[in-house]
Amino acid sequence: MGLNQFYQEYKAKLRTPDEAVRLVKHGDWVDYSTGVGAPYLLDFALAKRKGELRDVKVRGSLALSPIQIVEQDREQESFTYQSWHCTGYERKLCEEGLCYYMPMLFRNEASYYRKYLTVNVAMICVAPMDRLGYFSFSFVNCTTKAILDTADIIILEVNENLPSVYGGKDDCIHISQVDAVVEGKHPPLAQLPTAKATQIDEKIAMQIMPHLSDGVVLQLGIGGMPNSVGKLIAESDLKHLGMHTELLSDGFVELYEAGKLDHSCKTLHKDKGVFGIALGTQKLYDWVEENRGLISFPMDYVNSPEVMSQIDGLISINSCIGVDLYGQVSSESSGTRHISGTGGQVDFATGAYMSRGGKSFICMSSAFTDKNGQTHSRIVPKFTGGDIITTPRTQASYIVSEYGCVNLAGRSTWERAEMLISLAHPDFRDGLIQGAESQKIWRRSNRR
Numbered sequence: 001m002g003l004n005q006f007y008q009e010y011k012a013k014l015r016t017p018d019e020a021v022r023l024v025k026h027g028d029w030v031d032y033s034t035g036v037g038a039p040y041l042l043d044f045a046l047a048k049r050k051g052e053l054r055d056v057k058v059r060g061s062l063a064l065s066p067i068q069i070v071e072q073d074r075e076q077e078s079f080t081y082q083s084w085h086c087t088g089y090e091r092k093l094c095e096e097g098l099c100y101y102m103p104m105l106f107r108n109e110a111s112y113y114r115k116y117l118t119v120n121v122a123m124i125c126v127a128p129m130d131r132l133g134y135f136s137f138s139f140v141n142c143t144t145k146a147i148l149d150t151a152d153i154i155i156l157e158v159n160e161n162l163p164s165v166y167g168g169k170d171d172c173i174h175i176s177q178v179d180a181v182v183e184g185k186h187p188p189l190a191q192l193p194t195a196k197a198t199q200i201d202e203k204i205a206m207q208i209m210p211h212l213s214d215g216v217v218l219q220l221g222i223g224g225m226p227n228s229v230g231k232l233i234a235e236s237d238l239k240h241l242g243m244h245t246e247l248l249s250d251g252f253v254e255l256y257e258a259g260k261l262d263h264s265c266k267t268l269h270k271d272k273g274v275f276g277i278a279l280g281t282q283k284l285y286d287w288v289e290e291n292r293g294l295i296s297f298p299m300d301y302v303n304s305p306e307v308m309s310q311i312d313g314l315i316s317i318n319s320c321i322g323v324d325l326y327g328q329v330s331s332e333s334s335g336t337r338h339i340s341g342t343g344g345q346v347d348f349a350t351g352a353y354m355s356r357g358g359k360s361f362i363c364m365s366s367a368f369t370d371k372n373g374q375t376h377s378r379i380v381p382k383f384t385g386g387d388i389i390t391t392p393r394t395q396a397s398y399i400v401s402e403y404g405c406v407n408l409a410g411r412s413t414w415e416r417a418e419m420l421i422s423l424a425h426p427d428f429r430d431g432l433i434q435g436a437e438s439q440k441i442w443r444r445s446n447r448r
């Protein structure tokens with residue numbers, strides 16, 4: 001078989017975006033690829049069919065740029081959009097009733113597709129085809145293969161800005177498996193810069209440092225705080241660190257540049273950093289491109305607690321919106337206001353617990369100041385406003401604020417209340433004690 005054959009097949013399947021989106025029918029479920037790999041040309045073309053199509057449901061995730069089927073159809077005449085994990089943009093859409101969240105555990109998302117979901121048309125962005133007819137999923141291994149395996153019709157959008165990225169499993173698709181290909185000019189890749197570390201972030205990171213040692217394997221979650229911890233580790237004396245993370249973010253580039261990250265002590269995938277999706281700045285994207293020290297895997301592998309149980313010293317660092325005195329962790333909503341998603345938080349809390357020497361840290365500043373300048377304690381007696389519980393109290397382990405670090409695992413209700421109140425801002429402690437007393441989780445002998 002001549003190599004030229006793949007180019008011929010590519011040419012035969014090449015369509016304009018307008019031609020390709022003609023494959024969508026009334027009532028279809030359409031899947032868009034995730035994050036920095038979201039389709040751009042196909043989205044614009046599909047949005048042009050507003051008013052003509054009826055009841056088309058589009059699934060997406062971690063959208064960093066405006067989604068045209070939403071923006072061009074705010075009346076939802078033709079399209080309904082739902083997301084597996086909301087960015088700041090999608091959270092605003094949720095508030096306007098233009099986006100609906102799909103609850104999930106990231107390790108299970110692929111199996112939802114394989115077991116239950118219908119995908120009539122998959123629209124997936126990929127790197128340009130290689131000489132053997134393969135398209136790399138680039139920065140978005142994630143759940144891409146499961147979506148494609150489920151889809152009746154596969155349309156690839158080649159994004160010239162997406163590089164080929166090495167993967168251990170489910171990281172590419174062959175031209176022979178595809179129905180249509182589109183190509184065209186794309187804007188530069190969207191970036192998600194890490195927020196600058198605050199003094200409170202640094203104090204929180206200081207609470208975690210005594211739990212780390214040479215050779216530990218890190219997972220850093222989404223948001224400013226986990227990345228601040230990464231920065232502090234980069235400035236420490238720690239060495240020979242490893243990476244096994246769902247989200248590969250800029251914090252890891254800092255660790256690499258500081259000479260800390262060589263994966264040499266890993267008990268699984270020694271010498272290789274493992275990730276599911278890369279999302280950050282162009283500096284991160286440049287580092288990941290054809291980097292033989294990194295391998296992407298699908299989320300049902302990266303986030304599998306059984307896989308994590310084979311990694312000694314797995315340290316998971318994530319953040320949350322608030323915690324109640326029972327130890328329930330809310331990380332994806334504030335009351336009924338949807339903010340982000342469960343993502344991999346529960347997967348990593350479970351897996352780090354199963355890792356020999358592993359630990360799961362969930363971090364927060366003790367208080368939050370809202371847009372009106374009002375300060376609220378993140379530690380509350382109980383959740384009352386519809387706040388979604390992300391990590392249940394049975395799975396919560398180390399909780400960290402700038403005032404300390406406590407381990408809730410195995411602790412009774414009164415011990416939890418006492419430990420969590422010790423993490424609260426002093427201004428809120430008396431109120432929390434009163435709450436604990438009225439909820440009958442405060443011992444007479446508890447410290448005041």
Ligand SMILES: CC(=O)SCCNC(=O)CCNC(=O)[C@H](O)C(C)(C)COP(=O)(O)OP(=O)(O)OC[C@H]1O[C@@H](n2cnc3c(N)ncnc32)[C@H](O)[C@@H]1OP(=O)(O)O
Nearest residue numbers: 221222223224246247318319320331334340343344345368
């Ligand atoms: C496993 C891996 O490798 S990655 C997986 C880890 N995944 C998770 O942990 C999933 C759940 N966690 C998350 O989604 C994030 O870590 C978060 C949301 C908890 C924090 O992320 P950050 O980006 O640091 O959040 P940030 O401080 O910017 O707040 C996000 C929004 O929540 C709002 N918010 C945050 N805390 C509160 C609060 N206590 N009350 C009300 N609103 C709040 C903020 O105002 C902001 O809203 P805005 O965009 O309208 O201004």
Ligand SMILES: CCCC(=O)O
Nearest residue numbers: 085222247343344345
């Ligand atoms: C990729 C980030 C999603 C999550 O929070 O798990």
